[in-house]
Amino acid sequence: MRLPIYYVGTPAEVEHHARPLASDFDVRIAPPEELLRHAQPGDVCIFFNEFFPRFREVNHELVRRQCPSLYALDGILEWRCSWEFPPGISCLWSMRPVLSHKIACIGSSQARTLESWGNTGKCEVVGLPRMDGLLSRQPRQRDPSEPFTILVLTAKSAGFNEEQLQRTTQSLVDLKSWLDRNPTIRGTPLRAVWRITQGLETAVGIENSLRDTTGQDLAAALASTDAVITTASTSMLEGMLQGVPLALLDYHNCPHYVPAAWRITAAAHWDQVLPELLDPSPAKMAYQKSILQDALECSSPALPRLTQLIEGMHTLATKRIAAGLELSFPRRILPSPAGESLAHEISLDHALLFPANPAFAQKDFSRLQAELGDVRALNATVCAKLHAEKTDLAARLQESQALAEETRRRLDALQQEADLLRARERKSLRARLERLQGKAARLARSILRRESPTPANRRVA
CATH class of the missing domain: 3.40.50.2000 (Glycogen Phosphorylase B;)
Structure with missing residues (x-):
């Protein structure tokens, strides 16, 4: 039986990413909003995106559920996308740090950059499976x-x-x-x-x-x-x-x-x-x-390394869960082309890099923890309220649909009655017209008989 894994996203978003893994795993594509209904502790969940809120929110929840998460990068890092992305579309500090437990990097230079961004011990040099055919x-x-x-x-x-x-x-x-x-x-x-x-x-x-x-x-x-x-x-x-x-x-x-x-x-x-x-x-x-x-790690195909990384994460996670421990992984699961350390970590000043977000300027970590707890409590309240509103709207929608269906049935019945009445009316009018036509014909014959000369009248004339 093949190991089940989850690729997070819609089929349109991730099917071409997930396809190379289908020969080794039971790959299940799940949008973020559906993933939490299916993923169990120990299930490896693979992300292609940590930019948008729907992916980031579910990633946080997977960590709490003891589900190992892997950010499988599918391309190079680009300056404008990393540092000059317009606000209001996605997370501006994505990958600083990466949320997932591990990062499948496409090459050593990418791993060095990501480790310098505060992701020490997360980076695994894998390559790009979709490029294996080009080697x-x-x-x-x-x-x-x-x-x-x-x-x-x-x-x-x-x-x-x-x-x-x-x-x-x-x-x-x-x-x-x-x-x-x-x-x-x-x-x-x-x-x-x-x-x-x-x-x-x-x-x-x-x-x-x-x-x-x-x-x-x-x-x-x-x-x-x-x-x-x-x-x-x-x-x-x-x-x-x-x-x-x-x-x-x-x-x-x-x-x-x-x-x-x-x-x-x-x-x-x-x-x-x-x-x-x-x-x-x-x-x-x-x-x-x-x-x-x-x-790009291209000295040999990338797919076997990605497969080894996923299996290794699952095995290590299963052991930690069985021992009642929180998930953690060694600095390297795969042999690294550059050895144990890929880069010197640079201390990123998020307050300086992202001045539009005042949370990064806060240095009182106890207060930040308190604010985080308050935000989570508020978020739970808002989510419960939204869920109740969603349930109410769903019930009202169902009621409206039932009412609409009943209205359609009544309209169909009224239409049938109207058709029947029109048919009866046409039949009644036709009968009356036939009677009138009969009377008119008899009247015409009567008039013709009165006006026609008799034989006696013809002799007198």
């Missing part, structure tokens, strides 16, 4: 008669506000303008294939080939590509795995958690970078390879 990729051998094909990509979110979208759009417009002015480089024709998001193709004025954002068709596009130009996104790793030169397009000029051997941060860089992509230097290709190996 043996080789760049295509372009025929000299073929154009040099450049794949142009943007992240799923090309910008998180209007200003960011405008900058990204301008960078793409500048690229198209450069390609229009330079259809060849040293006699080699250029061809651009565009896969850009958020409807930017209209503003850029290109034909978009993007059909899927889960990465399923990106591998096919990369197979016929000679170079990649992309905004900061996980597609950087896929391009590097293909073994083609990759340029990072970033007019925002942000710090990069995953750098690139070629960078384009202003329009002046196109004249330098594009010719280099056509003839990349061995030194920069070697640097790109080292970036890839640090950003």
